[in-house]
Amino acid sequence: MRLDLFGRIVSLESRKLMSYRVDFWLNVLVSFATQLAVAYFLWLAIFDYTGAETLGGFTFEGMVLYYVLAILLGRLVRGQERDLAVAQDIYQGTLTKFLLYPSDYFGFKYAAHLGDLVPGLIQLLLFGAVSLIVLELPPDLGITPATVVMAAVLVAVANLLTFLLRFTIMLIAFWADNVWSLNVMLRFSSELLGGLMLPLSLFPEWARAALAWTPFPYLFYVPVMTLLGEVPPSEWLRAVAVAAVWSAAMAGIALAVWRRGTLSYTGVGI
Amino acid sequence: MIRYLRLYAHFLRFSFSRAMEFRLEFYFRVVMDVVYYLVNLAFFTVIYRHTTLLGGWDLDQIYIFVCGFLFVDALHMTVFANNLWWLPIFINRGDLDYYLVRPISSLYFLSLRDFAANSFLNLVIAAGLLVWSLARYPEQLGAGRVVLYLAFLLVGAFIYYILRLTFIIPVFWLHSNRGLDEIMWSLGKLAERPHQIYVGWLRIALVTLVPLALTFSYPAHVLFEGLTAERLLHVVTVTILGTAFLLWFWRRGLASYSSASS
Numbered sequence: 001m002r003l004d005l006f007g008r009i010v011s012l013e014s015r016k017l018m019s020y021r022v023d024f025w026l027n028v029l030v031s032f033a034t035q036l037a038v039a040y041f042l043w044l045a046i047f048d049y050t051g052a053e054t055l056g057g058f059t060f061e062g063m064v065l066y067y068v069l070a071i072l073l074g075r076l077v078r079g080q081e082r083d084l085a086v087a088q089d090i091y092q093g094t095l096t097k098f099l100l101y102p103s104d105y106f107g108f109k110y111a112a113h114l115g116d117l118v119p120g121l122i123q124l125l126l127f128g129a130v131s132l133i134v135l136e137l138p139p140d141l142g143i144t145p146a147t148v149v150m151a152a153v154l155v156a157v158a159n160l161l162t163f164l165l166r167f168t169i170m171l172i173a174f175w176a177d178n179v180w181s182l183n184v185m186l187r188f189s190s191e192l193l194g195g196l197m198l199p200l201s202l203f204p205e206w207a208r209a210a211l212a213w214t215p216f217p218y219l220f221y222v223p224v225m226t227l228l229g230e231v232p233p234s235e236w237l238r239a240v241a242v243a244a245v246w247s248a249a250m251a252g253i254a255l256a257v258w259r260r261g262t263l264s265y266t267g268v269g270i
Numbered sequence: 271m272i273r274y275l276r277l278y279a280h281f282l283r284f285s286f287s288r289a290m291e292f293r294l295e296f297y298f299r300v301v302m303d304v305v306y307y308l309v310n311l312a313f314f315t316v317i318y319r320h321t322t323l324l325g326g327w328d329l330d331q332i333y334i335f336v337c338g339f340l341f342v343d344a345l346h347m348t349v350f351a352n353n354l355w356w357l358p359i360f361i362n363r364g365d366l367d368y369y370l371v372r373p374i375s376s377l378y379f380l381s382l383r384d385f386a387a388n389s390f391l392n393l394v395i396a397a398g399l400l401v402w403s404l405a406r407y408p409e410q411l412g413a414g415r416v417v418l419y420l421a422f423l424l425v426g427a428f429i430y431y432i433l434r435l436t437f438i439i440p441v442f443w444l445h446s447n448r449g450l451d452e453i454m455w456s457l458g459k460l461a462e463r464p465h466q467i468y469v470g471w472l473r474i475a476l477v478t479l480v481p482l483a484l485t486f487s488y489p490a491h492v493l494f495e496g497l498t499a500e501r502l503l504h505v506v507t508v509t510i511l512g513t514a515f516l517l518w519f520w521r522r523g524l525a526s527y528s529s530a531s532s
Contacts, residue, residue: 027449031456037472038459045467046321055320181298185305192309202316 005103006111013115024119032071032127039067056202062138062228066199068131069224073151074196075120077158077219079113086170087179096267106167106254113163142229150236151227157243158219162190164250165215171254174261195221215250218243277374278382285385296388303347303392307340307399310462325464330407331494335464337396337403338419339486342427344389344396350431352384358441358451364529377520381431415493422489425509430458430485432512435520442523461485481508 047060058066086109089095098105169182176182191197193216200208200221211217222239225231231239314336318329327335357380360366369379404416437454441447457480460468465476465483476483484505492501 022449024449027452027456030453034456034459037468038463041467041469041472042317042324042463044469045325046317049323050321052320176294176298178295178298181295181302185298185302188302188306188309192312197309197313198316202320204316204319 002103006107009108009111010115010118013112014118016115028119028123032123035071036064036067040064056199057230058199058201059138061136063199064135065131065137065141066224066228068128068135069227070196070220072120072124072128073155073223073227074220075123076117076155077162077223079116079120079159079163085109085112086167087173090171090173090261090265093267095265099262106258109167110160110163113159117159143227144229147227147229150231150233151223154218154223154226154236154240154243157240157247158223161215161243161247161250162219164247164254165190168250168254168257171257171261174257174264190216190219193217194219195224212242215243215246218246274374274378277379281383282385282387286387288387296391299388300391300395303344303389304395307396310336310340311399325466327464327490327494330403331490332464333403334400334407334493335486335490337400338423338489339462341393341396341400342423342430342486344393345424345427346430346434348386348389348393349427350381350434351389352386353381354431354434354438356384357435357438358447361441361523361527362445366527367529370524370527376524377517381435411493415496418497419489419493422492422505423486425505426485426489429481429509429512430461432516433480433482433485435516439519439523442526457482461487464490477504478508481512484508 043055043060043063046055047063053059055063089098095105098108101108165186166183169186170179172182173179193211193214195217196219200211200217203211218239222231222243226236226239311333314324314329314332317324318332322328324332360369360380366376366380369376369383372379404411434454437450438447440450444450460472460476461482465473465487468476473483488501488505
């Protein structure tokens with residue numbers, strides 16, 4: 001796909017998302033506030049009751065900061081989760097027009113997915129800045145320009161991996177009547193196993209060892225820990241490599257499913 | 271009353287025959303909800319590796335709380351969710367006319383006409399989990415308290431329905447409820463933890479203005495601590511006021527409805 005076309009789709013999608021601004025910002029604000037409030041009060045209750053200085057390697061302040069970053073980086077990794085559009089294209093027969101375009105479908109959808117990230121980026125900068133001012137930060141905070149760059153690379157790979165996981169699932173729409181449930185299932189699993197609901201350092205050792213072989217920790221937990229300066233460069237390189245291998249594997253599977261699916265696609269929709 | 275029950279039996283028959291047309295989706299949905307249940311149970315299991323009490327509840331009690339919330343969620347998904355999902359679309363497309371001219375309550379018809387048969391198996395699984403959590407509880411709970419707990423869970427499900435609908439009805443004026451619905455979904459996350467962990471104005475709001483604490487958390491309190499007159503009065507008052515408000519709000523919404531493509 002041509003770069004200028006790719007850029008235009010990114011721009012168009014981001015503007016589309018911001019078209020209902022009051023709706024958008026109200027939703028974003030309440031969603032961020034409630035997610036953070038649930039985590040804040042949960043851990044406040046636990047730290048108060050146990051009297052522990054640290055849990056899973058986090059002080060209370062560190063835990064709150066983890067959730068702030070996980071929520072905000074999570075939005076960059078996941079986008080707006082509108083990839084059901086792929087399944088809709090198949091169900092409604094609108095995929096046909098994309099097949100006729102002199103450009104590939106994957107490029108279109110990935111550009112639209114990246115366009116979804118612009119509001120997330122604004123939220124990251126805005127809420128991130130406010131949180132840094134309002135929240136009590138841990139004294140040994142390890143965020144440096146280097147960790148920001150390292151985390152940005154991981155977020156980019158995690159974003160691609162998330163897109164590929166969802167894209168592959170959506171392609172099952174070539175054969176199944178409805179794939180919404182599969183997408184939601186992926187979301188539930190990745191929130192727990194990826195570290196969005198809980199830092200993975202709280203999991204038992206055997207679970208962490210098993211999870212390291214899956215794509216989930218590289219979606220949220222490892223990018224956040226990298227930004228916090230808790231991941232040494234060698235570990236970071238390994239994480240980027242593992243996430244890239246998972247992305248390549250998912251791209252291969254998606255391509256195979258796409259080829260099989262388009263053979264059975266009739267273009268009439270359901 | 272009999273007429274309404276007979277009508278509901280027809281809703282059930284139509285819903286099951288429709289669900290059987292999409293069998294793969296039926297199974298996907300079952301697996302999806304099972305994953306959701308496992309994720310919630312696993313979440314608290316991991317939390318309790320690092321504490322013995324949360325909001326005064328131990329792991330056995332929190333399993334009952336979680337299974338209660340999963341049961342109410344499954345009940346909502348089965349009975350109300352599909353209908354509430356379609357309601358804003360009907361209002362915006364002017365499809366409400368069909369329901370308004372029927373000789374029964376439009377709110378009844380629109381809230382209950384689509385029974386999610388593909389979620390029904392999940393309701394059975396959630397009920398099974400609830401029985402499991404109650405059965406593994408190490409102390410004697412007593413049949414009376416368990417019955418009271420189930421009754422409070424059903425009232426909780428009704429309060430949750432009122433809240434969801436309250437966030438949907440503004441579509442009569444706003445024409446898009448996506449933002450409001452997502453706000454309700456976000457607020458609903460607060461109810462998925464025991465309400466006693468919240469402090470200050472948030473806790474007060476959760477038992478009064480947005481009474482989400484009454485949906486899952488209060489029933490568990492009744493089970494573990496027994497029913498007090500104060501708590502009973504609280505739940506009854508909120509339910510009556512909520513119902514009255516919902517009926518008034520619904521009528522106001524209908525008064526603003528101007529049929530096709532309003």
